[in-house]
Amino acid sequence: MTTRKSWQSIHDELRRRIVDGIWQPGDLIPAEEQLAAEFQCARATVNRALRGLADSGLLNRRRRVGSRVATEPSRYATLKIDIIRLEVEQRGAKYRHALTERAQVLAPERVQYRMNLNDDTELLYICNLHMADDRPIIYEERWLNPVVLHGIFDVDFSAISVNEWLVRNVMFTRGDISFCATNLTEREAQLFAADLGEAAFVIERTTWQDEQCITSVRLLHEPGFSMRTELI
Amino acid sequence: MTTRKSWQSIHDELRRRIVDGIWQPGDLIPAEEQLAAEFQCARATVNRALRGLADSGLLNRRRRVGSRVATEPSRYATLKIDIIRLEVEQRGAKYRHALTERAQVLAPERVQYRMNLNDDTELLYICNLHMADDRPIIYEERWLNPVVLHGIFDVDFSAISVNEWLVRNVMFTRGDISFCATNLTEREAQLFAADLGEAAFVIERTTWQDEQCITSVRLLHEPGFSMRTELI
DNA sequence: ATTATAATTATGTATAGACATAACAAATGT
DNA sequence: ACATTTGTTATGTCTATACATAATTATAAT
Numbered sequence: 233m234t235t236r237k238s239w240q241s242i243h244d245e246l247r248r249r250i251v252d253g254i255w256q257p258g259d260l261i262p263a264e265e266q267l268a269a270e271f272q273c274a275r276a277t278v279n280r281a282l283r284g285l286a287d288s289g290l291l292n293r294r295r296r297v298g299s300r301v302a303t304e305p306s307r308y309a310t311l312k313i314d315i316i317r318l319e320v321e322q323r324g325a326k327y328r329h330a331l332t333e334r335a336q337v338l339a340p341e342r343v344q345y346r347m348n349l350n351d352d353t354e355l356l357y358i359c360n361l362h363m364a365d366d367r368p369i370i371y372e373e374r375w376l377n378p379v380v381l382h383g384i385f386d387v388d389f390s391a392i393s394v395n396e397w398l399v400r401n402v403m404f405t406r407g408d409i410s411f412c413a414t415n416l417t418e419r420e421a422q423l424f425a426a427d428l429g430e431a432a433f434v435i436e437r438t439t440w441q442d443e444q445c446i447t448s449v450r451l452l453h454e455p456g457f458s459m460r461t462e463l464i
Numbered sequence: 465m466t467t468r469k470s471w472q473s474i475h476d477e478l479r480r481r482i483v484d485g486i487w488q489p490g491d492l493i494p495a496e497e498q499l500a501a502e503f504q505c506a507r508a509t510v511n512r513a514l515r516g517l518a519d520s521g522l523l524n525r526r527r528r529v530g531s532r533v534a535t536e537p538s539r540y541a542t543l544k545i546d547i548i549r550l551e552v553e554q555r556g557a558k559y560r561h562a563l564t565e566r567a568q569v570l571a572p573e574r575v576q577y578r579m580n581l582n583d584d585t586e587l588l589y590i591c592n593l594h595m596a597d598d599r600p601i602i603y604e605e606r607w608l609n610p611v612v613l614h615g616i617f618d619v620d621f622s623a624i625s626v627n628e629w630l631v632r633n634v635m636f637t638r639g640d641i642s643f644c645a646t647n648l649t650e651r652e653a654q655l656f657a658a659d660l661g662e663a664a665f666v667i668e669r670t671t672w673q674d675e676q677c678i679t680s681v682r683l684l685h686e687p688g689f690s691m692r693t694e695l696i
Numbered sequence: 697a698t699t700a701t702a703a704t705t706a707t708g709t710a711t712a713g714a715c716a717t718a719a720c721a722a723a724t725g726t
Numbered sequence: 727a728c729a730t731t732t733g734t735t736a737t738g739t740c741t742a743t744a745c746a747t748a749a750t751t752a753t754a755a756t
Contacts (some may be wrong), residue, residue, distance in 0.1 A: 529706070632740075
């Protein structure tokens, strides 16, 4: 009967050795077999620990070669994409949204390109103002593809937000997201009761089901907004 | 002899059933034992597949209860934090950086708070302008804690960038990052040869070794910059 | 009726042993 | 000298079995 070691404790110990510099960046660490012998456990348990370290970018692993401490440990920031309503309610504010625009139109060329569409597909164009305690926080501008979203033109988006309807009704297989900064236009400034030209944070998100684009959205945040997360 | 199934193929098949709506959000899916029987494989293999689906937020798993399709599948955007030089070189541009400021000073209160420091610790304050093909792309403003970074005052940061020196010499145990937009000040606008008040994308990053703050940095990006990533 | 205790059950993780696979090294044939 | 084949090795994954753990349900004690 051998001592029972959890893969977590091995993970943590190996991580410590890397962080404390016992194993320097670039070093080849002992093979799974040897570590298993050291920790008195099965190789599979060491494997589980090493895989965790590789996932978080601390190790590079290659068959036949071994596990090497990453020379340039890549760090990742993981952002959780929530439904706006939940985000607002989680910080104890009252959520409300107002539909400001709704039209069946051809998308501008820039959007057609982003969504990989023909120039003859009419999209549902919807704009929404999201509010926390009646203060506008996000202006949402969205194009929806009726080819994928059957019956989308019949949905009453004053009752349920588009975001929420989508999350509940379709599942995307892939997506991309980009962040940038922009100067508020005259019209946008009015929405936020802000000044013309103020800097605002923008998220653009496009989601797909296999090769077909579902929707593309631009989320214009109120001036002063800051998005925070932990590094891993 | 049973058929050999990889956990990946099971993962993909189960994922398909969720995406295609065969298993609806909120549904309890068959137990590992049953799935193992269906796929003619060991329970451990099904477990590996289900763990993958849970990691990507598609399933909620609870002991004794089972695995449930997430009602509000949370999506994550993962951003890779690279060394700026590598980022520039990866897109085929020539990297250069210029040290614009270096001082041993008390940090402003706002920064002291962010770094959780006493108000009597003198920090190394360093500013750098990062360039791609001699065009300024990022203005880096950084405070370094000499309590953690012994001998930091003696390093020649015109030869190696602070970023790179840090990555190679200290490893952080945790960190936080935040994104926002700001209007360029007169001085900042000059750096980028841009107009006063133009919107710029800002990343603020603070890293720690256990309870001690290592460094806090503000990366001011050139106007028009956009950061993109895949959703997972 | 309420509370404490035990049984049950699905997931979580451990084990040893096996084979699969990728990458490198050595041996071989031309 | 070169390309091709063969062997070796560390990781990747699978199997079967076992025990651990958390959550729920059933049972017993008060």
